[in-house]
Amino acid sequence: MLQHEENERLCRTGPGTPMGEALRRYWTPMCPAADVAEPDGPPRAVQRLGERFVVFRDSGGRVGVLDEACCHRGASLRFGRVEDGGIRCLYHGWKFDVEGCVLETPNVADPRVRERLRAPAYPVHVAGDVVFAYLGPPGTAPAPPRYSWMDGPAERRFVYEHVQEHSNWLQVLEGGLDSAHVGILHGDEMALATLGLYDPDGIGADRYPTTDLAPRLEIEATPYGFVYAALRDAIEPGKQYVRITPYVAPYLTFPAMRSGVMRLPRDDDSTVTISVSYDPDGTPDREAILRRQGMHLPEVYGPDRVLRIPEQDRPAMAARKSFTGLDGFNVQDGAMTMFMGEAILDRTKEHVVPTDAAVVRVRRLLLDLVDQVERGEAPLGTGPGVDTSAVAGASGLVGAGERWQGLLGT
Ligand code: FES
Ligand SMILES: [Fe+2]
Missing domain, CATH: 2.102.10.10 (Rieske [2Fe-2S] iron-sulphur domain)
Incomplete structure (x- = not known):
C-alpha cells in the first residue's frame, strides 16, 4: 500500500513534476x-x-x-x-x-x-x-544507453511498440516485475493446468517445468537498478525453477535473455511499450512474436498501435480450453492493467504480498531517483562507469545448494 502523495509522486511525469524531472535525466x-x-x-x-x-x-x-x-x-x-x-x-x-x-x-x-x-x-x-x-536540462545528459540487444545488424532484432490507453506507466512497469502472474494469467501460454481450471494440450508457447504458483523472490541491487529471481519448486524433484529478470532504471526489463521491454509514459493516462526481440544467431520471426502476444489480429493491434482487448472467449473458459479466454501475453497483460478503475491505480487500497516484492522494490527505487535529482545528484545508473552492455535475463533449473546467480554466469 502507498500513501496518496507517494502514488502521485510516482505516477505524474509531466514537465515540472518530481518524477517527470527524474525521468528526464535518462x-x-x-x-x-x-x-x-x-x-x-x-x-x-x-x-x-x-x-x-x-x-x-x-x-x-x-x-x-x-x-x-x-x-x-x-x-x-x-x-x-x-x-x-x-x-x-x-x-x-x-x-x-x-x-x-x-x-x-x-x-x-x-x-x-x-x-x-x-x-x-x-x-x-x-x-x-x-x-x-x-529531454533533460542541457548539459546534463549521461552516456547514451548501451545494451546487449543493440549488438549486430538489424536482422537480429524485431522492434515494435504498442500503446495501452487508460494505464499509467507504473502499473504497466509493475506487470513486468511481477513474476507470480506469469504462471497464472499466462498459464495458457505456459501449457500449465492453471489452478486445475484449464486442460493444457501441450502446445503452449513455453512449457513451464513447475506447477508452483507462489514463487519466492530474491532481489539484488545493481549499479543500474536491480536483478530479481523468482524461485519455484520444479516438477523435477530436488530442483528449483528460476526466472531471473534484470531491471535497468527507469524503463527497461529483460524478461527473456537478451530481449528488452521498455515501458514509457505517453502521458499520465497512457503507456507506450517498446519491445525488442533479439536473436544473436538469427532473425526473430515477427509473425510468431505478434501471434504469441495476441497482437496478430487487426482488431486487436492495428496501424495506430493501440492495443484493444477482444471479447473474452467465455465458452473456451467453460470448456477448460483457456484459463483467461484471452489470447496472448500482451492482450492478457493489457486486460489486467487497462481496467484498474482510474488510469492511475489507487494504491491506497491494495494489499501487497511476498510475491510482490519486486513491485515494492521498484517503487522504492523510483522514489529514491526523485530524491537524488531533488538533491542535485545524478540519479542511479547515470554516473560514469555503469556498464549495462552485458545485462541479460535467464531462466533454468538449479539444484539444492546451487546459486541462481550461476545462471547469469556470475
Ligand atoms: S511557420 Fe508559422 S506556425 Fe510554423
Ligand atoms: Fe504478463
Whole structure:
C-alpha cells in the first residue's frame, strides 16, 4: 500500500513534476528507428512524459527530435515536409534542421530573425533500431544507453511498440516485475493446468517445468537498478525453477535473455511499450512474436498501435480450453492493467504480498531517483562507469545448494 502523495509522486511525469524531472535525466526511448527509416521520409509524432515531439530523418540521414509545436506560432510539425536538410512547417514555411537552427523564414524579410531564434531540439542517439532522445536540462545528459540487444545488424532484432490507453506507466512497469502472474494469467501460454481450471494440450508457447504458483523472490541491487529471481519448486524433484529478470532504471526489463521491454509514459493516462526481440544467431520471426502476444489480429493491434482487448472467449473458459479466454501475453497483460478503475491505480487500497516484492522494490527505487535529482545528484545508473552492455535475463533449473546467480554466469 502507498500513501496518496507517494502514488502521485510516482505516477505524474509531466514537465515540472518530481518524477517527470527524474525521468528526464535518462535517455528516453522515442520510437522504433524503422518509423523514420528513410531520409526525407515522413516525420513521426511522438508523445512522451505528457509532451509532444516530432522525430524525423533529414536528407543526410541524421535523426532530429524537436518539439511538435512550431516555434513560430505553434502549428504541428507532424504535417511538415522533410526536405533539403530540415523539416518545414506547412503554415508559413519556416524550416528547421535537426539541431533546431532556423534555416528559412519565408514570411520574414529580415534574416536576423532566423539568427535570433532556435526551435527546441533534443540530443538524439540511435542504437539497436530505437531512437532515443535526451529531454533533460542541457548539459546534463549521461552516456547514451548501451545494451546487449543493440549488438549486430538489424536482422537480429524485431522492434515494435504498442500503446495501452487508460494505464499509467507504473502499473504497466509493475506487470513486468511481477513474476507470480506469469504462471497464472499466462498459464495458457505456459501449457500449465492453471489452478486445475484449464486442460493444457501441450502446445503452449513455453512449457513451464513447475506447477508452483507462489514463487519466492530474491532481489539484488545493481549499479543500474536491480536483478530479481523468482524461485519455484520444479516438477523435477530436488530442483528449483528460476526466472531471473534484470531491471535497468527507469524503463527497461529483460524478461527473456537478451530481449528488452521498455515501458514509457505517453502521458499520465497512457503507456507506450517498446519491445525488442533479439536473436544473436538469427532473425526473430515477427509473425510468431505478434501471434504469441495476441497482437496478430487487426482488431486487436492495428496501424495506430493501440492495443484493444477482444471479447473474452467465455465458452473456451467453460470448456477448460483457456484459463483467461484471452489470447496472448500482451492482450492478457493489457486486460489486467487497462481496467484498474482510474488510469492511475489507487494504491491506497491494495494489499501487497511476498510475491510482490519486486513491485515494492521498484517503487522504492523510483522514489529514491526523485530524491537524488531533488538533491542535485545524478540519479542511479547515470554516473560514469555503469556498464549495462552485458545485462541479460535467464531462466533454468538449479539444484539444492546451487546459486541462481550461476545462471547469469556470475
Ligand atoms: S506556425 Fe510554423 S511557420 Fe508559422
Ligand atoms: Fe504478463
